[in-house]
Amino acid sequence: MFRLLRLKIITPLLTLFFTSLSFSAPTTIQVNDNNGQPLKMAVVEVIKQNSVTAKPDPTPVIMDQVNKRFLPDLILITQGQSVSFPNSDNIRHHVYSFSEAKPFELKLYAGKPKSSIEFDQNGVVIVGCNIHDSMIGSIYIAKNSAMITDTDGTVTLDFDPAVDQVSVWHPHQVINPEEREIFDLSDPSSADSDGGYSFTITTAAPPPRDTFGDSFGYDAN
Amino acid sequence: MTQTSLRQRIVVLCTSLVLITSVIIQAASWWSTSRFNENQIEASISNAQHVFQQYLQEKEKLLATAARVLTADFGFKQAVTSKDAETITSVLLNHGQRIDADLMLLTDLQGELISSSLPDLSLNNEQQTSLKELLNGQGETHFMILKNTLYQLLALPVKAPRTIAYTYVGFEIDTTVTNELKQLTGLDVSFFNTDDMALASSTSFTQATSLQSDLMSATLPWFFWDRPAFDSRQLTLAATSNSPITVFLTADLSPTYKEYDALIATITIIASLIMLAAILVSGLFAKNLTQPLLLLVDVAKEYAKGQYGRVLPDKSMSQEMNTLFDAVSDMGKEINTREQHILHQAQHDTLTELYNRHTFRQLIEEELHQSQNYLLIAINIRGFSNLNDALGIQVGDACLKALAKRLGSFDVCSKHARLDGDVFLSLIPIVAPEDSADSVQKFFEHLAKPLQLKSLALNLKFWSGITVYPRDCNNDAQAIFRRTMIALDASEKENQPIRYYQDGEEEARLERLNIVETLKEALTVDDGQLYMNYQPKLNLKTGKIDKVESLIRWQHPELGFVSPEVFISYAEQTGIIFELTTWVVNTVLKQLADWQQQGVVIEAAINISAQDLSHPDFHMNLMQASAKHNISPEHITLEVTERDLMQDEEQAVALLVDLKKSGYTISVDDYGIGQSSLAKLKQLPVDELKIDKSFIMELSGSETDQIIVSSTITLGHRLGLSVVAEGLENDESLELLKSMSCDHIQGYFIARPMAQDAFIDWLRDYEKKGS
Secondary structure (H helix, E strand, O other): OOHHHHHHHHHHHHHHHHHHHOOOOOEEEEEOOOOOEEOOOEEEEEEEEOOOOOOOOOOOEEOEEEOOOOOOEEEEEOOOHHHHHHHHHOOEEEEEEEEOOOOOEEEEEOOOOOOEEEEEOOEEEEEEEEEEEEEEEEEEEEOEEEEEEEOEEEEEEEEEOOOOOOEOOOOOOOOOOOOOOEEEEEOOHHHOOOEEEEEOOEEEEOOOOOOHHHHOOOOOO | OOOOOOHHHHHHHHHHHHHHHHHHHHHHHHHHHHHHHHHHHHHHHHHHHHHHHHHHHHHHHHHHHHHHHHHHHHHHHHHHHOOOOHHHHHHHHHHHHHHHOOOOOOOEEOEEEEEEEOOOOOOOHHHHHHHHHHHOOOOOOOEEEEOOEEEEEEEEEEEEEOOOEEEEEEOOOHHHHHHHHHHHOOOEEEEEEEOOEEEEOOOOOOOOOOOHHHHHHOOOEEEEEEEEEEEEEEEEEEEEOOOOEEEEEEEEOHHHHHHHHHHHHHHHHHHHHHHHHHHHHHHHHHHHHHHHHHHHHHHHHHHHHOOOOOOOOOOOOOOHHHHHHHHHHHHHHHHHHHHHHHHHHEEOOOOOEOOOOOHHHHHHHHOOOOEEEEEEEEEOOOHHHHHHHHOHHHHHHHHHHHHHHHHHOOOOOOEEEEOOOOOOEEEEEEHHHHHHHHHHHHHHHEEEEEEEEEOOOOOEEEEEEEEEEEEEEEOOOHHHHHHHHHHHHHHOOOOOEEOOOOOOOHHHHHHHHHHHHHHEEEEEEEOOOOOEEEEEEEEEEOOOEEEEEEEEEEEEEEOOOEHHHHHHHHHHHHOHHHHHHHHHHHHHHHHHHHHHHHHOOOEEEEOOOOHHOOOOOOOHHHHHHHHHHHHHHHHEEEEEEHHHHHHOOOOHHHHHHHHHHHOOOEEEEEOOOOOOOOHHHHHHHOOOEEHHHHHHHHHHHHHHHHHHHHHHHHHHHHHHHHHEEOOOOOOHHHHHHHHOOEEEEEOOOOOOEOOHHHHHHHHHHHHHHHH
């Protein structure tokens, strides 16, 4: 809340002040978890004021289902791109999502579904399988340039810190899984000494998927 | 009577022992039973608690499982994500009904209520906080109150597939649940909120606000105190922190009490029966124990009365009792023996084994009531004191013993007693009074044989007094005893070895005693009953009356004239002669003083007795009287009879010497008939001889008397004594005495004894004639 409040007050001032000086340059952003550890698999997106959505790649991105898991369980796509959910298991899956950005449902199917799903709105879509509760996948639909942190928790993006903002999202974040946390780059506390930025995302280890098996003390897998 | 009987004590002891024992046993059984009950109740409550908790866990599991299945339902998730409030509410209701849930809530991730199966449910802050708290323990049920209803609530995330909302599934805890729990646990189950208000309860109480205190404080009256009606255990349920829920597991104690009371009643009845039995048995035992004691009491009472004949029954009693009975029996025998011994000693003379005085008196009293003639013979050994002196007391005692033995061998029917010293008394039955002489003779013949004491043969002589019953005395044992003793006294006095009691003897003695008493009184009163007569004595040398003999007379108003010989003799016998003499001395001296005042100077002779001479105050009294009346001792002649003088009392002789020294004249009265020796007479301080009147009265007609009188006068003169002739009756004798040179003469021829006034008249007349 504090951070957001600060943004609301400070951002217009900074914008006025730095407009003539604004320029874009590749900058490293370090994302840590609340324990200070580098956080991988976090999606960092630059929020431009006047962004122009790039033409999406027409080729659907594959989110396979292997061994009752989404593979990969996190994909980063751009707005308007499609995702295909092929089923590589020999059992059926019922992939669905109730996420705001794209609620959809692929009723029980095996093999490749009839069509891929197009994600025309940016945001986060959490997908699951109705009959296999442990299967959780995340699809990040970016409007601007975005990247997934590597194992060091870093990404390098082109943005203008005077104008642009940065949003960070992680599948295990504590806040609403569909919400993206927006950071104001003018905040000196987030600026590193080497010209980069670092942000902290509070995460929680995903609780084990409690199913019938959990409740009765035996493994459902 | 504060004393309790042995029987009572035994009964009380046994009963109290049984009472104490049964009370202790009762108390112990009460205590252990109630302990057992408490433990039972405690155990059942613990068990119920266990069951209850198990129930809750199971219910929680079932609830959780059902709820999970519910929340995992795709349609449910779909409806939840539909954002359509009515749809969501309807799905909550619908899905809730599937698992019989009474409450379904849906909140967002922040805990804000999205929808509820309860219409119009609005949560206050507290409740919202509580709901959020539930999220921390997902899958665990909590108890929570919503709209005044208690729910077992379970919070579960709605995952699509990530948590997008939370669903709360609640089951209402109502009476149905508590009744079900009651059936499971066997105890009443009540749920309370923070304010101790009942939310649900299986109990029949209806007041929700006071239920808890009712459970805690309800009592059942029992005799004098109240017992708690319920035993409750309080459990705290998993609930939200600001609204804790407590559960009471309540055991109804009344069935337990019923069993307990029945048990106690049984024990009490048994104890009472035992007590009753104890009273009966101990009463019986005590009776068996005390009956012999009562018998012993009777025996002891008989012993106290001196009856020792009772034979104690040899009952089959305890060994100790038998021993006691034997001991008492022996004691009775020994007491009897000892009593007989003591009685014998009390009744008999220790020396002679004859009856003693006391017993013999009683014996006489008993015997003499029968119509039987008896002789009562009292004997006294003559000269026994001499025998004792000569042969010693041992021989004397042996003599008494031998005599007793001799008496005992006289006649089986006779009884004998030793009174004291050497006086024995025998009671001899005879057929008729006429036989008494024969019996007495036989008796003394029996005693006459010599007593053999070892080498010594004693011939005893006796004084004896004899009475014949009932001739001498009828029906008065004391009197016959007394009369026998009077006869015995008389025997010795009259020198008669065998002396029968003579009729009237005792009366005479009594009269004598009466006379003496009266004389004493007359001396004390001195009212003229006693008076003096004076008989003149003529001095033959001068032819003048210069002496008188004073003679006492007694004229008693009732007895009349009492002879001086009689009362003087009694006075001598009873020891009042000194008082009589003193009276005479005083009267005569006063008279002499009177006469002297009248110009008549005359000497007086006073008769004194031997007892006067042995009296220590006699001389002093005489001197004082002389001084008082101013009479010279030379004017007083003391006449002592020849017999009294010869009694050889040193003290009397010494007194006579003193009297003579004081100037009194000593005259020997009644001279010539006593046994005076001239040698003795020579030693005595005598001034005068008074020849007995028996020589004088017929002097003129008897030559022998003339020789005796003449020679006596000559002898007296030779010894330096003056001589008085008494009993002069005629003129011839007077002339003879003149010729014999007798100094004084006295007798009827001169004058009779006269009262003082008559004497003075006579004297004046005589002197007139003579001159």
